[in-house]
Amino acid sequence: MATSVISTAELKALVLDGNKHQMIADNDYFSQIKPLEDTLPAIDPSIKFDPAIHLAFKPEFLKTCKRTTMEELGASCPEQISDIGVSEPFPLFTDEAVEIMRAELLRKEVFDEFGRLSYNSTTGLGAMIRGYAKDAAPFTYTAWTHPITVSAVSAMAGVELEPIMDYEIASVNVAMKSPDAAANELVSSRRRSSLGNKFDDDVPAVVGWHNDSYPFVCVLMLSDTSKMIGGETLIKPPSGEIIPAKGPAKGKATVLQGRILNHLASIPIGFTERITAVTSYRAKNPLTFDGSVLSTVKPEVNYSTVYNTFYPQWVSYRMDIISKRALHIKETFDKSLEDKEVFDKEKAFTLLKDLEAYLHKTSTEMEVSEKEWAYHKSRLNMKPT
Numbered sequence: 001m002a003t004s005v006i007s008t009a010e011l012k013a014l015v016l017d018g019n020k021h022q023m024i025a026d027n028d029y030f031s032q033i034k035p036l037e038d039t040l041p042a043i044d045p046s047i048k049f050d051p052a053i054h055l056a057f058k059p060e061f062l063k064t065c066k067r068t069t070m071e072e073l074g075a076s077c078p079e080q081i082s083d084i085g086v087s088e089p090f091p092l093f094t095d096e097a098v099e100i101m102r103a104e105l106l107r108k109e110v111f112d113e114f115g116r117l118s119y120n121s122t123t124g125l126g127a128m129i130r131g132y133a134k135d136a137a138p139f140t141y142t143a144w145t146h147p148i149t150v151s152a153v154s155a156m157a158g159v160e161l162e163p164i165m166d167y168e169i170a171s172v173n174v175a176m177k178s179p180d181a182a183a184n185e186l187v188s189s190r191r192r193s194s195l196g197n198k199f200d201d202d203v204p205a206v207v208g209w210h211n212d213s214y215p216f217v218c219v220l221m222l223s224d225t226s227k228m229i230g231g232e233t234l235i236k237p238p239s240g241e242i243i244p245a246k247g248p249a250k251g252k253a254t255v256l257q258g259r260i261l262n263h264l265a266s267i268p269i270g271f272t273e274r275i276t277a278v279t280s281y282r283a284k285n286p287l288t289f290d291g292s293v294l295s296t297v298k299p300e301v302n303y304s305t306v307y308n309t310f311y312p313q314w315v316s317y318r319m320d321i322i323s324k325r326a327l328h329i330k331e332t333f334d335k336s337l338e339d340k341e342v343f344d345k346e347k348a349f350t351l352l353k354d355l356e357a358y359l360h361k362t363s364t365e366m367e368v369s370e371k372e373w374a375y376h377k378s379r380l381n382m383k384p385t
């Protein structure tokens with residue numbers, strides 16, 4: 001099919017079919033991914049995630065690990081769900097846990113079913129593997145959803161969190177380069193402004209400037225970074241001065257209030273593989289502001305999102321929040337009646353309008369604009385042949 005003349009109707013059919021037009025080519029899998037898998041031990045299906053063995057997090061990290069506040073970033077706003085903006089890398093999972101996660105992930109059947117070319121990669125082979133954890137990676141799924149892991153991430157984030165939905169557990173970004181390309185990079189310098197250590201707006205990126213779709217993320221590094229130089233997350237607060245946040249080493253993670261903070265994952269120099277797993281969260285309290293959008297994750301934009309699995313989960317999570325908020329409104333006015341209070345109409349308007357807006361957003365976020373279809377079409381032409 002000539003991608004330059006593909007119609008939106010044809011594209012819709014491809015999206016409904018699971019974006020198979022953007023699968024990772026066998027050639028790329030066998031030349032770049034399979035060699036990584038071959039270095040790993042076979043998965044022992046009897047191994048279950050045990051926080052006493054596999055979680056590397058310790059409560060003392062809360063004191064020793066620098067966490068930059070939204071205020072320090074000049075990004076405080078009413079929509080923030082925590083005072084914390086971003087954390088330094090902290091140990092989250094042990095080496096053994098990371099090896100098991102890699103073994104679950106790097107299998108051919110996982111790449112075929114859940115892996116697609118990145119919709120926004122700016123260099124090399126970029127792939128995303130999403131929505132696989134619950135069905136195809138039981139260790140990974142339990143590791144991220146275990147209550148002790150969730151409380152560790154929440155503690156670092158400064159707010160009680162809950163993973164958005166199963167689809168957003170351990171979303172993987174893979175960036176691969178040939179050893180030659182990696183070696184060449186080590187002799188070239190990264191682009192920086194004339195201000196020495198300060199980064200300019202055009203810094204080469206694994207993923208360009210963006211805001212995440214969900215309130216908070218935890219980014220876990222699954223690759224050895226000992227030979228990489230750079231690879232920071234750069235944050236551009238409203239004040240404009242770009243602030244680098246150190247990227248995590250293998251087994252370490254960072255938390256980031258990525259819905260509000262405009263950020264970019266800069267390209268490290270000298271890597272041959274860079275694999276990260278990102279889990280997205282909202283505040284556990286259903287009444288806390290939830291500004292989630294679908295701009296970077298909807299299946300019409302992000303090829304690794306499967307239409308028939310993703311959208312039902314989105315609707316279900318939103319209805320869960322809506323029912324809890326509706327119950328809160330009901331109980332608020334039941335109590336006011338019981339207490340024989342004067343009816344607070346303004347309060348009722350505010351609560352009901354918020355609920356309406358949240359419901360409205362639930363459906364409008366699933367709409368696809370002409371611009372988004374055009375973007376999808378333009379990226380089709382970038383698919384390697």
Ligand SMILES: [Fe+2]
Pocket residue numbers: 210211212258263
């Ligand atoms: Fe991001």
